Amino acid sequence: MAQITEEVTQQLKTSIPDHWDVPSSLLESMQYSLMAGGKRLRPLLVIAAAEALGGSRAAALPVACAVEMVHTYSLIHDDLPAMDNDDYRRGKLTNHKVYGEATAIMAGDALLTHAFYSVVQAARLHSVPADAVLSIVEDLSVMAGARGMVGGQMADMEGEQGVTGLEQLQYIHLHKTGDLIVFSLVAGGRAAGGEPAQLEALERFGRDLGLAFQIQDDILDLIGDEQKLGKKTQSDVEQQKVTYPYFLGMERSLEEVERLTASAKGALASANIPDPSRLLEIADFLMKRDH
């Protein structure tokens, strides 16, 4: 998995090259956040899904980079003073602290826009059929937009103002992090020419995995190690955010992560997935992670 992460990082580096005729502060700002590290979980899921269906890694790579660009833009905008107002992310200064707010807004906009360019390159450079690539574009435009990630972010922000109930919490988890994880898996499947039944299994895997991931995040915010996480814990408590552990308690939240992980793994068994081993490995890895 470390090798895939490295390949994704290399590909991301070349995707926004120094030689572009673009104001240098904008270019640097885009590169800064894209190269600021992170788990590269979403690209890993794209590639693992494609390879699980026997697809080529090269064809999935532009899609993997696209989802990381979308994830990165969302972090840049989330960190802005008008949003979460964070000074640090993964132990580094946030984009607007280095480049200023205006540049950070535009760098986010440009990364989101470039994600769609990257998706199209799966057709241009790796002969993924235009129909499949168009479906990936369509999925991304839904899952990353108002009905997906941005809607989840909006609900989350409203939640910080103290209006969260369980239903809203579910909406937030489903969309803020869940949709992009589901997108990653289905898009990887599409890049590999997956059949509808395979794509559906990947979607169910992603839905359960995404929820487990988010509950685990909530748990780590309560009992995690700040060193390992690279960020302050107890932030949800401080921001009076309502989380799964708040509703279910710690014990049942931990059980829920296990149950959802098992359910995710089970979804893969429901369709003919030639080699699900890496996806299963990722599911276990996420359940046991401490950062």
Next chain:
Amino acid sequence: MAQITEEVTQQLKTSIPDHWDVPSSLLESMQYSLMAGGKRLRPLLVIAAAEALGGSRAAALPVACAVEMVHTYSLIHDDLPAMDNDDYRRGKLTNHKVYGEATAIMAGDALLTHAFYSVVQAARLHSVPADAVLSIVEDLSVMAGARGMVGGQMADMEGEQGVTGLEQLQYIHLHKTGDLIVFSLVAGGRAAGGEPAQLEALERFGRDLGLAFQIQDDILDLIGDEQKLGKKTQSDVEQQKVTYPYFLGMERSLEEVERLTASAKGALASANIPDPSRLLEIADFLMKRDH
């Protein structure tokens, strides 16, 4: 042309429907700016280009809406306090003045994302071939991104800090407004199944028209009527922005608008464009506009 504008506005209205399961403030904020009026110039160009090649208006309409969504998002973000800090746009309060900064940022993000969804609908609902739609997606991702509109916006912002030379001014005009106008024409041509020579003629038309449009904007900012424009004039002077009239003087700027308009019209004659009449009409209309 008023009828096309009305059709576009109706289509935009249905494109972000009230029944979406999306936080209502986000939905309203998106609808507010999309319905805040404006000339609908870019959608008009998409449709005029498609119809000039004998294409159907219905097939061009989702692409026309997409470019208006991109234009609208760019205005929302440009108006933000961290950017131009404008309170009014087209005589109405700007998005962030009504909904707050965070929502305005997210509404912009969501409109940009939804633009790509709208493009894909040309294939889904109107049988435009997937290859052509993919090219429209690719063009949009370039022309609206760092190498296009966002890069131009960034250069413009740096220009406000007093570093503009003629070369930078050309970069700003080429990208900040020009690229989206060129995109509109070529995308309309693609939606109509245009041949390479036709698309190239539309591109040249768009390039000249876009530059003429921008110079005219600079001129109107100096000598226009605030009532008609719906905004304060002399803003470039106040912001110490360097413009074409600054470099060329008023007389030569007016001549340049005429020259570019004639050159744009000439470009259409260089390829086999079955019915260029509306495009020619738009070129003349823009040259003579007073707002």
